[in-house]
Amino acid sequence: MNSERWIERELAKLNAHLPMKRISLSEALKSKKPQVVGRNGSVHEFERDELELLASILPESEWDSLFLPILVSFDPKLGRGTAKITGEVEAKVVSQLLGKKCAGGELLVYLPEIASLRRKLPTVTQYFFMV
Amino acid sequence: MAAPMAISPTRMELIKLRRRISLAQRGHDLLTEKMDALIIEFFEVLKRVKQARTNALRQLSAAHRALSVCLAVVGTIETQQASREARREIQLDASTRYIMGIMTPALRIERVERTVLERGYSIHFTSSALDDAAREFEKTLELLVELAELEESARAIARELEKTKRRANALEYIIIPRLEATIKFITMRLGEMERENFSRLKRIKAMLEARI
Numbered sequence: 001m002n003s004e005r006w007i008e009r010e011l012a013k014l015n016a017h018l019p020m021k022r023i024s025l026s027e028a029l030k031s032k033k034p035q036v037v038g039r040n041g042s043v044h045e046f047e048r049d050e051l052e053l054l055a056s057i058l059p060e061s062e063w064d065s066l067f068l069p070i071l072v073s074f075d076p077k078l079g080r081g082t083a084k085i086t087g088e089v090e091a092k093v094v095s096q097l098l099g100k101k102c103a104g105g106e107l108l109v110y111l112p113e114i115a116s117l118r119r120k121l122p123t124v125t126q127y128f129f130m131v
Numbered sequence: 132m133a134a135p136m137a138i139s140p141t142r143m144e145l146i147k148l149r150r151r152i153s154l155a156q157r158g159h160d161l162l163t164e165k166m167d168a169l170i171i172e173f174f175e176v177l178k179r180v181k182q183a184r185t186n187a188l189r190q191l192s193a194a195h196r197a198l199s200v201c202l203a204v205v206g207t208i209e210t211q212q213a214s215r216e217a218r219r220e221i222q223l224d225a226s227t228r229y230i231m232g233i234m235t236p237a238l239r240i241e242r243v244e245r246t247v248l249e250r251g252y253s254i255h256f257t258s259s260a261l262d263d264a265a266r267e268f269e270k271t272l273e274l275l276v277e278l279a280e281l282e283e284s285a286r287a288i289a290r291e292l293e294k295t296k297r298r299a300n301a302l303e304y305i306i307i308p309r310l311e312a313t314i315k316f317i318t319m320r321l322g323e324m325e326r327e328n329f330s331r332l333k334r335i336k337a338m339l340e341a342r343i
Contacts, residue, residue, distance in 0.1 A: 003306050004151050007158040010298060014161060017232030042229045074168065076160035081167060115171045122175075127168045127231055129161050 014129040016040040019069065025054055026063035036069065044069070047123045054124065057096050058089065065089045068124050072114060075130040081111045083127075097121070133308035140320035148317070152310040155302055162299040165231075169292045172230055176285045183281050187274040194267035201264040205257055213261055218251035223276065228284075233291045235284040243273045 019036035028034035034046040046068060058066060066089045074083045085094045088105040095102035097120055098113050109117065117125060138144050202210055224239040247254055247262050 007154055011158055014165060017229055044229055074164040119175060
């Protein structure tokens with residue numbers, strides 16, 4: 001196979017697990033089985049404990065603005081081992097969980113922090129690779 | 132050093148190769164990022180596996196101790212008879228969970244611990260030592276299911292990690308060096324052609340001047 005096509009296929013596969021449509025925290029809390037469907041057809045369920053943790057951090061007025069899953073975006077431009085959380089509410093929640101200061105609607109996180117975040121929120125966070 | 136690819140040394144090919152190398156570099160960077168993320172996931176699962184294994188082994192040892200007491204109190208034949216009479220069906224909900232697109236098992240076991248009557252053996256001919264042993268083994272089963280789920284998840288992540296590493300290595304050690312070597316070959320060949328052209332023109336100019 002042409003190496004160019006092979007690389008393009010590999011890059012396309014990187015984000016195949018991401019959901020076609022994200023749902024808000026309030027929708028997830030109301031749902032009996034909070035879940036999203038990925039681009040590859042996989043079903044990703046959210047744990048209720050994690051949703052409740054997010055609900056306890058955020059005021060109720062912001063539940064509609066937080067979209068799940070929270071994406072931990074890896075961009076090679078940022079350098080190896082660095083990711084960013086985009087979205088004002090998303091960055092606010094993650095900064096509170098990690099005890100970091102958040103400036104604007106973006107938060108940079110590094111590998112040890114990503115590990116800690118994934119430990120706290122394994123189902124409501126997902127990796128996203130900026131292709 | 133990687134051998135250059137067999138292509139014609141033209142400027143068009145050079146442009147195409149430069150585009151390909153930048154794509155390959157980007158692919159390599161992203162696969163490296165994916166590997167980092169997988170390593171985080173793998174070590175997290177591994178930590179949980181370690182904890183789950185310790186708990187399961189501790190509980191298993193308690194269960195065997197209770198079984199030894201039971202065998203001593205109730206007797207081997209009676210214990211075996213009771214085990215044959217016991218109900219064996221336990222509800223296990225097996226589904227799948229995805230971690231970065233990797234399919235891992237999700238096992239949910241409903242209440243394993245049963246009451247004496249639910250177990251199904253006769254309570255007239257057995258002792259409470261048997262109930263204790265059965266309870267301990269039921270607790271063990273719950274922990275073993277959790278351990279099985281985590282171990283399989285760790286195995287699936289490790290397989291994906293190996294695949295990703297192989298792809299990143301293929302880009303780093305085969306594809307990118309080969310593209311670089313080809314670019315170097317074309318650049319040198321184009322330079323050589325330019326120099327040949329230049330000296331040819333100079334020679335023609337000298338010949339024309341000599342004729343005049």
